[in-house]
Amino acid sequence: MEQKFTDQDEREAPRRRHGGRVAATPRPRATPSLPPLTYVRLGERPLRRFPQLFAGLALYGFSLSVMVRSSLGLSPWSVLNEGLAHHTSLSFGTLTAVVGILVLLLWIPLRQRPKFGTVANIVVVACVSDLGLLLVPPHLGLPTRVGLLVGGVLLNGLSIAVYVGARFGPGPRDGLMTGASAATGRSLRLIRTLIEISVLAVGGLLDGSVGVGTVLYALMVGPTTQFFLPWFAYSTPAERGGRGSSAGATR
Numbered sequence: 001m002e003q004k005f006t007d008q009d010e011r012e013a014p015r016r017r018h019g020g021r022v023a024a025t026p027r028p029r030a031t032p033s034l035p036p037l038t039y040v041r042l043g044e045r046p047l048r049r050f051p052q053l054f055a056g057l058a059l060y061g062f063s064l065s066v067m068v069r070s071s072l073g074l075s076p077w078s079v080l081n082e083g084l085a086h087h088t089s090l091s092f093g094t095l096t097a098v099v100g101i102l103v104l105l106l107w108i109p110l111r112q113r114p115k116f117g118t119v120a121n122i123v124v125v126a127c128v129s130d131l132g133l134l135l136v137p138p139h140l141g142l143p144t145r146v147g148l149l150v151g152g153v154l155l156n157g158l159s160i161a162v163y164v165g166a167r168f169g170p171g172p173r174d175g176l177m178t179g180a181s182a183a184t185g186r187s188l189r190l191i192r193t194l195i196e197i198s199v200l201a202v203g204g205l206l207d208g209s210v211g212v213g214t215v216l217y218a219l220m221v222g223p224t225t226q227f228f229l230p231w232f233a234y235s236t237p238a239e240r241g242g243r244g245s246s247a248g249a250t251r
Helices: 007-019 046-070 077-088 094-111 116-135 142-165 170-184 188-205 212-232 237-249
Strands: none
Touching: 007 188, 046 077, 046 094, 046 116, 046 212, 077 094, 077 188, 077 212, 094 116, 094 170, 116 170, 142 212
16 A cells, blocks of 8 residues: 655654754855956945955065065966066066066957056056065075965965955956957866966976975965955945845745
């Protein structure tokens, strides 16, 4: 004979399995939701967003100089900048700005337009990275250099989340990635990988520092940025209202 279960049987089953008590359903831990990271106009909450932008860019520039002083390997673009510094009289920070401007020229065929954050990226990162090289002495002991490397990579990921989250527009290298992806129809991951490998190869040929730090950067900077980004990404009032309405509808 076919056994049939009623709605009451289904409600009583959890009580029987747990000695007459219904097991509590664990609630998921609340984490900030990530808004779209598209450009937001300059006039929207400037006292909230401008300090975040400049703080993030300053931390980014300082993280680059810290990694340089570790002498254990750099990010691909820093490998290129350091390699160029070996063959010119320009400083590391100046070359960071020069390379950023040259990258902007590649935006033209990709129909990308610089934003305020793009220009600020070039200027602030160049100045702070040179300042960092003056503040952090070279030729340190190995334990100190390892600490500088790990700290620099973590700070770099955090700083990217901070300045990107302010939503003033992409930096030169990020804009090149998004523009090339849109023009070719290829994924951002593939385009970014191809760009980074090409830049690293050229920088290595110019005697830039390629080492364990380069590998550590490649493995850690993405997850670190992804972890911090929801906490620093600015949401417009419309985006906050939309998420609030969605949450209320599901309750």
